[in-house]
Amino acid sequence: MAVIDLANPTRFLNLVNRVLPWLTAATVLLFAFGLARAMNAPDDYQQGATVKIMFLHVPAAWLGMMGWGVMSAAALGTLVWRHPLADVAGKAAAPIGAAFTFICLVTGSLWGRPTWGTYWVWDARLTSMLVLFLLYLGVMALYWTAEDPGRGSRAAAILSLVGAVNLPIIKFSVDWWNTLHQPASVFRMGGSTIDPSILTPLLIMAVAFTLLFFTLHLAAMRNEILRRRVRSMRLMQAQELAEAGA
Amino acid sequence: MRLAADNLGCSRGGRTVFTGLSFSLSGGEAMIVTGRNGAGKSSLLRMIAGLVHIAAGQIELTGGDAEASTAEQAHYLGHHDALKPSLSVGENLGFWAQYLGGDAATVEPALEAVGLAPLSGLPAAYLSAGQRRRLSIARLIAVKRPLWLLDEPTSALDAPSQVRLAELMRVHLAGGGIIVAATHGPIGLEAPRQLRIGPGPA
Amino acid sequence: MIPSLGPHADFIVASYAVTAFVVAALIAWVVLDYSAQRRILGDLEDRGVTRRSRRMKD
Amino acid sequence: MNALLALIKRDMRLAMRVGGGAMMGALFFLIVVVMMPFALGPDLNLLARIGPAILWLGALLASLLALDRLFATDHEDGSLDVLMMGPLPLEVAVAAKAIAHWLTTGLPLIVISPVLGLMLNVELRAMGVVALTLLAGTPALTFIGLVGAALSVALRRGGLLLAVLVLPLTIPVLIFGVAAANAAIVGPAPFGPPFTILCALSLASLVLGPVAAAAALRHGLE
Numbered sequence: 001m002a003v004i005d006l007a008n009p010t011r012f013l014n015l016v017n018r019v020l021p022w023l024t025a026a027t028v029l030l031f032a033f034g035l036a037r038a039m040n041a042p043d044d045y046q047q048g049a050t051v052k053i054m055f056l057h058v059p060a061a062w063l064g065m066m067g068w069g070v071m072s073a074a075a076l077g078t079l080v081w082r083h084p085l086a087d088v089a090g091k092a093a094a095p096i097g098a099a100f101t102f103i104c105l106v107t108g109s110l111w112g113r114p115t116w117g118t119y120w121v122w123d124a125r126l127t128s129m130l131v132l133f134l135l136y137l138g139v140m141a142l143y144w145t146a147e148d149p150g151r152g153s154r155a156a157a158i159l160s161l162v163g164a165v166n167l168p169i170i171k172f173s174v175d176w177w178n179t180l181h182q183p184a185s186v187f188r189m190g191g192s193t194i195d196p197s198i199l200t201p202l203l204i205m206a207v208a209f210t211l212l213f214f215t216l217h218l219a220a221m222r223n224e225i226l227r228r229r230v231r232s233m234r235l236m237q238a239q240e241l242a243e244a245g246a
Numbered sequence: 247m248r249l250a251a252d253n254l255g256c257s258r259g260g261r262t263v264f265t266g267l268s269f270s271l272s273g274g275e276a277m278i279v280t281g282r283n284g285a286g287k288s289s290l291l292r293m294i295a296g297l298v299h300i301a302a303g304q305i306e307l308t309g310g311d312a313e314a315s316t317a318e319q320a321h322y323l324g325h326h327d328a329l330k331p332s333l334s335v336g337e338n339l340g341f342w343a344q345y346l347g348g349d350a351a352t353v354e355p356a357l358e359a360v361g362l363a364p365l366s367g368l369p370a371a372y373l374s375a376g377q378r379r380r381l382s383i384a385r386l387i388a389v390k391r392p393l394w395l396l397d398e399p400t401s402a403l404d405a406p407s408q409v410r411l412a413e414l415m416r417v418h419l420a421g422g423g424i425i426v427a428a429t430h431g432p433i434g435l436e437a438p439r440q441l442r443i444g445p446g447p448a
Numbered sequence: 449m450i451p452s453l454g455p456h457a458d459f460i461v462a463s464y465a466v467t468a469f470v471v472a473a474l475i476a477w478v479v480l481d482y483s484a485q486r487r488i489l490g491d492l493e494d495r496g497v498t499r500r501s502r503r504m505k506d
Numbered sequence: 507m508n509a510l511l512a513l514i515k516r517d518m519r520l521a522m523r524v525g526g527g528a529m530m531g532a533l534f535f536l537i538v539v540v541m542m543p544f545a546l547g548p549d550l551n552l553l554a555r556i557g558p559a560i561l562w563l564g565a566l567l568a569s570l571l572a573l574d575r576l577f578a579t580d581h582e583d584g585s586l587d588v589l590m591m592g593p594l595p596l597e598v599a600v601a602a603k604a605i606a607h608w609l610t611t612g613l614p615l616i617v618i619s620p621v622l623g624l625m626l627n628v629e630l631r632a633m634g635v636v637a638l639t640l641l642a643g644t645p646a647l648t649f650i651g652l653v654g655a656a657l658s659v660a661l662r663r664g665g666l667l668l669a670v671l672v673l674p675l676t677i678p679v680l681i682f683g684v685a686a687a688n689a690a691i692v693g694p695a696p697f698g699p700p701f702t703i704l705c706a707l708s709l710a711s712l713v714l715g716p717v718a719a720a721a722a723l724r725h726g727l728e
Contacts, residue, residue, distance in 0.1 A: 050456045053463045060467070096474060103470050107463040109624070114456040120625045122548030130540060137533055144524060177544060212471065219478040226485035233492045238365060238372045297587055317591045326584025332523035333516070344512035347593050364495070385588075 009225050012085060016222045023215045030208040037201035053111040055202055059209035060104035061125075064132060066213070067097020071139070072164040075157035085221070087153035088228070090160065091143055092220035096213060098136035104129050124178040128171045135163045247273035247309040247392055249294075249316075249424050255302030256289045263289055264443050265302070273309070273392070273422035276415065276438040278429060285444030287428035288325075291395045294426065295322040310392055320393040325401075327382040331371035335362055338370050339384050348389035356388035357381075359414065361407075375402040383411060386418075394418060396427040400434075408434060509594050510602050517606030527572050531611035532618050535568035539622045550627040557626035558636045558687035564622075565615050565640055566647060566676060572611045573651040574668040576603060577659040577723065586659075586723070596723060601716040604652045612644040628691075635690040635697075639704060643683040646708040649715030650675050656719035660726020679707055 038055040070093045077086025108126050109119045120126070139156050146152025254267040263286035271277055279287045292298040294305055296317030307316040329338050340353050357363040360380040365373070373381065379402045386394060394415070400408050412434030415425055419435075427433055521528040542560045543553060553560075580586040589599055616637055623633035654672035661667070686700040 049460060052460050056463055056467045095477070099470050099474050103467050106466045106470075110459045110463045110466070114459055118550065118627060120627065121550070122543050127548075134537055134540065137536075141530065141533060144529075178548065216474055216478055219482065223478060223481045223485055226482070226489060230485060230488050230492065233489070234368050234372050237492065237495070238368060238374060238377060241361075241365060241377075292587075295587070295591060297590060314593075318593055320591065322587055322591060324584050324587055326582070326587075328584040328588045330516075330520055330583070330585070332520060337516075337519070341512055341516045342588065345509045345516075345589070345592050345594075347509065367491075 009084065009229075013222060013225060016218050020215065020218060020222075023211065023218065027208060027211040027215050030204065030211055034201060034204035034208045037204055041201050042197050050111060050114050051198065053107050054198075055205045057104055057107040057111060058202060059206040060100045060107065061129060062206060063209050063213050064097055064101030064104050064129060066210070067093050067100060068132065068135075068160070068164060068167065070217070071097065071160040075160040075164075078153060078157040079161070087150075087157065088221050088224045089217070090157060091153060092217055092224050094136060094139050094143065094156075096216050096220060098133060098140060100209070100213065101129055101133045101136060105133060122178065124171075124175045127174050127178065131170050131174065132167065135167075139163070247307075247422055247424065249305070249307050249393060249426075251294070251303065251305045253303035254290070254293065254300070254305070256286050256293065256298070257301050258289065267303070267441075267443065269439075269441055271424050271426070271439065273424060274419050276419055276425040276427065276435050277441055278427055278433070278435075278438045279441045279443060280429070281443035287443060288397050290443065291322065291397050291426060291428055292324075294393075295320055295395050297322065307393060316393070319391050320395055321386045321389070321391045322395045322397075323382060323386065323399055324397050327378045328385075329370045329373075329378055329381060332369060334367050334369050335373070335381055336366040338381060339388055342385045343388040346385070346389040346391075352388040356384040359387045359410075360384045361410065376404055376407060379403055380407060383414070387414065392423050394423060394425045394427075396425065396429075396433075398429055399427060400429065400431065509592055510598060513589075513594075513599060513602040514606045514609075517603055518610055521606070521610035527575070528610040529614060531568045531572040532614040534571055535564045535615050536618065536622065538564040538567055539626070543626075554627040554629070555692075557623060557628035558632070558639075558691065559684050560626060561619055561622060561628075561636055561640070562643075562680060562684050562687070565619070565644060566673075566680060568615055569612055569644055569647045570651050570654075570669055570672055570676075573607065573648070573655050573672075574658060576607055576652070576655040578655075581659045590723075596720040597716045600652065600656070600719045600723070601649075601712075604648050604715065604719075608645055608648045612648055615644065616640045632687075632691040636687045639683045639686045639701065642686075642701065642704050642708055643679050646679045646704075646711045647676055649708075649711040650679070652715045653718045653722060656722035656726070660722050679704065682707065 034055070038052060041052070041055075043049045043051060071090050074086045074090035074093065077083040078090060105126065108129070112121055112123075112126075113119050139159055142156045142159060143152050146155060248270065249272075250270040252268050255265040256263040256267075263284075267290070269277065279290060281287050289298055293300055294316065296315065305316060307319055310319045328342070333341070335357065336353060339356060340350055343350065343353050343356075354363065354366075357366055360383055362377065362381055362384065365377070370378065370381065383399070399411060403411060415433070415435060419425060425435075425438075427438075518528075539560055542564075546552060546556075577586060580589060590596055592599065594602070619637050619640055620630075620633045623636060628636065651668070651672050653675075654668045657671060658668045682700045682704040685695075686697055686704055689695045689700055690697040
């Protein structure tokens with residue numbers, strides 16, 4: 001019953017209008033809390049204060065990947081169930097996922113300068129994120145190029161699924177390519193070595209970023225629904241004038 | 247104002263389409279070009295418009311602007327509507343008005359004349375074939391040029407729009423303009439001159 | 449309150465600035481797009497254009 | 507003048523609207539440059555040495571790739587016919603389209619090139635020089651490609667034919683563009699002469715390109 005209700009764009013819009021203010025408030029509060037904790041987190045004994053970049057870099061990386069996950073789920077919804085909101089969700093997720101991936105790349109690069117002595121290293125992690133960013137740009141270009149939203153979203157859905165299947169393969173090959181050429185000397189930020197005094201703010205920031213993602217995603221979905229409404233009304237306008245014999 | 251063609255010849259891809267075609271039209275006159283498919287109706291219009299190389303003979307427009315070529319004093323309405331789907335109705339017409347030497351103030355009345363004024367802000371992609379055709383015709387109204395070259399002007403137009411087009415053509419002729427139209431059927435003008443190209447029944 | 453950021457303060461500040469900028473751009477995109485779509489919808493409704501689903505209900 | 511500005515404005519607007527190709531060239535550039543290290547290996551010293559050459563090749567391919575639809579769309583929807591009947595000489599109209607194309611495709615390439623330079627470990631000062639050579643050289647690429655775009659409309663064949671026709675003609679631009687960039691970065695040859703020749707190539711193609719393209723379009727109307 002709930003699913004059928006949500007399939008109606010007007011109901012969905014009403015829901016978004018009700019939820020969005022609360023979600024925005026929660027995001028702002030959590031960011032304030034997370035940033036305060038992050039500022040007061042102790043420095044890393046090896047990297048010093050630059051470890052503060054991690055509070056942005058790591059959540060952005062997670063959300064960049066999660067964005068593709070959302071798009072792939074939406075792609076399944078578009079192709080398999082033909083759910084009307086699914087391609088709206090997919091289209092709205094692409095620029096947001098791309099933006100977070102971009103944040104991840106830029107902060108990674110700014111972190112790399114003091115750590116590696118250069119802004120960019122073809123490190124396996126960063127390179128995989130770069131490939132993900134390129135895939136995002138491809139999907140966005142596909143949405144942009146298609147004039148008919150229905151056809152465009154099906155094509156983009158197929159591309160998202162192909163990308164989802166391909167991403168692990170890309171990750172694997174980039175790792176292999178990277179170790180072939182370079183000793184794996186880059187710094188590690190593996191799980192258990194992180195001190196709780198850093199891990200807690202990181203997790204809070206991750207949740208804050210996730211809330212930000214969904215706030216933006218819902219707002220962008222609302223815009224996309226309105227855009228489609230504009231499109232159908234314009235079609236009606238041209239048609240009504242033709243019927244009137246003007 | 248006089249449009250004179252003398253002993254025109256046309257060949258496409260080595261094949262002779264027509265030869266020895268002559269006619270002369272003065273201001274206020276309209277001419278209907280008929281003939282079977284492939285007889286060269288469109289080629290004749292495109293020749294006058296300067297879009298196809300003139301293989302033999304010559305075309306002259308006298309009594310107009312001495313500085314401008316025949317093509318610059320002519321409007322050509324071809325099979326395609328010369329519209330960009332991503333631009334709005336107003337932007338499409340506004341561009342052609344500016345490019346062809348008219349000014350922006352003529353856009354609104356021209357849209358009014360073809361009945362598209364309420365759709366001015368709509369992207370051209372949303373238009374039906376008949377509406378696209380009417381927007382294309384609005385170009386002839388927005389920029390004043392004495393010679394109209396119309397290739398199947400009534401195609402895609404419904405009956406009321408055909409009446410409206412005939413009215414626009416009558417106004418143009420009354421103002422001393424010249425019309426050359428290639429068509430299969432009637433276009434709603436009284437007693438236009440006839441020119442049949444090519445052998446065989448039309 | 450402001451902790452010392454060590455020798456690489458520029459990079460840390462730059463990271464936060466870039467992130468803030470990108471997030472601000474996203475928010476601006478969403479908000480401006482929303483008001484633009486609402487404006488167009490309002491224009492269309494003022495012109496008396498109705499949506500198909502609504503017209504069928506009448 | 508009015509007509510010229512109107513045409514430039516329309517083409518830029520079309521490029522930036524839905525379905526337009528304004529950012530496609532820059533996107534292609536980004537992808538080509540990113541692919542290079544996968545083939546060459548992530549050796550930063552090697553990349554720094556050949557970085558300018560990679561950037562130039564990428565820019566060359568990207569600016570040609572986006573060019574093949576320049577006249578084709580106008581031809582297909584009948585706009586080209588009306589454009590030819592305007593008060594502008596066809597040479598000027600064609601040049602206006604090329605300018606709009608460069609502004610929407612060539613300029614973004616130059617703007618993002620410093621970021622790509624960073625990835626190829628080209629140092630900042632050197633990157634400024636490479637961007638400068640691109641600024642001087644990409645107009646030549648667009649205006650040479652213009653001839654190919656006009657020919658491919660006349661011959662009713664697009665896509666790869668354009669690259670086959672035009673790439674050999676761009677060899678001088680590539681030679682002097684990369685030579686100027688390398689001269690400024692590693693020396694020992696002076697930067698001035700190749701850069702001057704590059705500018706001269708751009709200016710010459712600015713004149714010759716539209717003339718040849720207009721001739722090709724007129725001839726194609728037979």
